[in-house]
Amino acid sequence: MIALSLAEIAAVVGGQTHDIPDPSTEVTGPVVRDSREVVPGSLFVAFVGERVDGHDYAAAVVEAGAAAVLASRPVGVPAIVVDDVQTALGALARHVVRKLGATLVALTGSAGKTSTKDLIAQVLRRKAPTVFTPGSLNNEIGLPLTALSATEETKFLVLEMGARGIGHIRYLADLTPPKIGLVLNVGTAHIGEFGGREQIAQAKGELVESLPPASEGGAAILNADDPLVRAMASRTKAKVVFFGESDEADVRAENVRLTDSGQPAFSLHTPSGCSDVTMRLYGEHHVSNALAAAAVAHELGMSAEEIATALSEAGSLSHWRMEVTERPDGVTIVNDAYNANPESMRAALRALAAMGKGGRTWAVLGKMAELGDEALAEHDAVGRLAVRLNVGKLVAVGGREAAWLQLGAYNEGSWGEESVHVSDAQAAVDLLRSELRPGDVVLVKASRSVGLESVAQALLATGTEGEVAAR
Numbered sequence: 001m002i003a004l005s006l007a008e009i010a011a012v013v014g015g016q017t018h019d020i021p022d023p024s025t026e027v028t029g030p031v032v033r034d035s036r037e038v039v040p041g042s043l044f045v046a047f048v049g050e051r052v053d054g055h056d057y058a059a060a061v062v063e064a065g066a067a068a069v070l071a072s073r074p075v076g077v078p079a080i081v082v083d084d085v086q087t088a089l090g091a092l093a094r095h096v097v098r099k100l101g102a103t104l105v106a107l108t109g110s111a112g113k114t115s116t117k118d119l120i121a122q123v124l125r126r127k128a129p130t131v132f133t134p135g136s137l138n139n140e141i142g143l144p145l146t147a148l149s150a151t152e153e154t155k156f157l158v159l160e161m162g163a164r165g166i167g168h169i170r171y172l173a174d175l176t177p178p179k180i181g182l183v184l185n186v187g188t189a190h191i192g193e194f195g196g197r198e199q200i201a202q203a204k205g206e207l208v209e210s211l212p213p214a215s216e217g218g219a220a221i222l223n224a225d226d227p228l229v230r231a232m233a234s235r236t237k238a239k240v241v242f243f244g245e246s247d248e249a250d251v252r253a254e255n256v257r258l259t260d261s262g263q264p265a266f267s268l269h270t271p272s273g274c275s276d277v278t279m280r281l282y283g284e285h286h287v288s289n290a291l292a293a294a295a296v297a298h299e300l301g302m303s304a305e306e307i308a309t310a311l312s313e314a315g316s317l318s319h320w321r322m323e324v325t326e327r328p329d330g331v332t333i334v335n336d337a338y339n340a341n342p343e344s345m346r347a348a349l350r351a352l353a354a355m356g357k358g359g360r361t362w363a364v365l366g367k368m369a370e371l372g373d374e375a376l377a378e379h380d381a382v383g384r385l386a387v388r389l390n391v392g393k394l395v396a397v398g399g400r401e402a403a404w405l406q407l408g409a410y411n412e413g414s415w416g417e418e419s420v421h422v423s424d425a426q427a428a429v430d431l432l433r434s435e436l437r438p439g440d441v442v443l444v445k446a447s448r449s450v451g452l453e454s455v456a457q458a459l460l461a462t463g464t465e466g467e468v469a470a471r
Contacts, residue, residue: 001043001148002096003028006068006080009043012095013070013088015080020068025078027067031092031148033141040065045089046072047141086140090175093144097176102131102154104176105296108161108169108204109184109223111343112289113138115281116184117160118317119293123310127302128155135318136338138162140171147176156300163203164193173210180299181207181238182221182292186228187343188378193370201228208236221295223288224249243295244288251295253287262355264290268308270298275308280315282322282334283351285344320453322351325460330438335456336445340368342378345445346385352443353389359439360392364428364455366446367401376404383408387418392440394419397428398450425451429458 007023010016017023029041035057038044044061046054046069058075062068068078070092072085082088097104105124107117114136121132131150133142138160150157161172173181186201194200212218218238223229225244233240243251253266264287265278279286290311297307316323320338327333332355336348345368352361363386371378383405386394396406402421409419422428432442432455442459446452 001027001029001031001150002099002152004096006078009068009070009092010080013080013082013091015070015082015088018074018079018081019076020078020080025067029065029067031070031089031145033145035061035064038064038066042066043068043070045070045085045145046075047085048072089144090140093147094175096150097147097157100150100152100154100157102150102157103180103300104178105156105158105180105182106161106173106176106178106207107158107182107184107292108163108207109182110187110200110204111341111347112184112285113160113162114318114338115286115316115321116182116289116292117158119289119311119314120182120296121158122314122317123293123297123302123307124156124158124300126306126310127297127300129153130156130158132158133160136160136162140168140175143172144175161207163206166194166199166203167206169203169206170210173207178207178211179217180219180221180296181211181236182296183207183223183229183232184288184292185223185226185343188341188371188374191370191372191374193372195372197228201232204229205232205235208232208238211236211238213237214239219299221292221299223292224252225288241295241299243291245291249291251291251298253291256284256287258284258354260357262351266290268294268304268311270294270304270307272298273304275304277308277311279311280313282324282355283347284354285347285351320456322348323456324355327460331436331459332441333456333459334441334443335453335460336443337448337451337453337456339448340366340445341447342368342371342382345382348443348445349382349386349389349391352391352441356392356441359441360437361390362393362395362432362436362440362442363391364395364397364432364442364444364452365402365405366397366450366452367399369447369449375401379404380408380411383410383419384412387412391418393417395428395431396421397425397446397452397455398423425454425458428452428455432459 062077208220224242224246323335396402406421444456
């Protein structure tokens with residue numbers, strides 16, 4: 001964070017100083033909520049969670065070098081006490097961002113946010129110092145913490161914004177006002193909470209509504225291939241830039257194909273020129289993500305050649321998202337277990353089918369959460385798609401939703417041998433350990449709450465017969 005005195009911070013957040021001998025003491029380190037991340041000069045934010053109260057760590061973090069604690073009650077060590085810690089954290093982020101002068105890029109969408117954010121960051125940091133959201137910390141706590149990690153040297157701040165209801169993105173955009181806003185897609189993730197795709201579109205479009213007008217440099221980067229996103233052009237006064245494979249896209253891909261290993265390649269076309277891209281990531285769905293990143297980079301002055309080179313060299317920065325590892329025995333494990341929704345499930349299955357040419361493929365799938373009334377139909381459809389793509393075997397893991405996955409595959413298949421339903425992660429590991437052979441490719445994917453990363457980790461631990469935690 002940029003250096004601020006404790007007195008300045010207290011004024012910004014409307015707090016009272018307690019047990020602070022010298023209010024001119026500066027916070028020169030990061031703002032953190034995890035006591036293990038404290039370094040000298042940090043500001044520790046004491047949240048009260050379901051299991052842990054950050055205030056209980058106040059003395060320890062100050063002893064470790066924290067300049068003070070942002071707290072909701074006095075804690076006997078230097079502290080700035082506020083009525084609401086989350087509100088205060090947001091106010092501090094808003095203040096710091098406005099002082100920075102960095103260009104803020106915000107993005108949202110139903111699927112692909114984190115992968116696209118990672119691509120944007122890897123492209124932009126070739127041009128100038130860039131700070132970006134780590135992992136998927138895209139909510140009202142993670143976003144301000146990311147913004148506060150920027151320094152005077154930061155030129156680009158790339159922020160992922162998530163939403164579970166109307167007004168969420170508007171709130172985040174108010175904390176960290178973006179100059180460039182990117183909307184990837186409107187799908188069915190969290191549809192059970194929103195109530196429908198139109199409501200999801202309403203929420204995602206709050207991002208483009210928050211942008212400054214074109215005369216002040218505002219730019220809305222919109223997916224021309226998604227009708228609900230394309231329609232958001234009417235909701236902004238910013239310059240509109242379309243990306244996609246559509247002919248009307250300003251930044252588009254032509255000659256899209258997959259390499260023999262399942263990595264996308266295409267010709268990138270921008271208003272400033274064309275250049276070829278061959279990605280290190282896996283799956284054709286990354287073409288859209290790459291085009292989104294390219295559109296942002298083009299708007300910020302990078303050439304087609306610079307963008308194409310950066311995209312061709314970019315890797316995965318976030319864990320458990322299409323992580324591809326080949327075991328010594330020739331079995332390939334694709335760990336995509338961080339999360340799942342119908343769109344990302346379909347994309348992962350298509351990637352698996354492309355990667356498995358010449359060998360057997362296995363899809364180890366579990367529940368997709370928060371689908372509401374669409375849950376049965378969506379799980380059934382994913383199971384059917386696995387068979388249509390000629391995936392060798394679907395292993396559905398877990399309870400009711402997994403049974404729906406398996407039933408869809410069973411009904412779509414010819415002999416009933418294309419799928420199997422197992423009770424938990426350990427059962428899936430036991431099955432696969434007995435069946436896998438060199439050349440097989442195994443995809444592991446489910447919603448985060450299922451914890452199927454344990455299956456991928458166990459399969460990668462070759463020669464280890466220990467149990468995995470079934471969840």
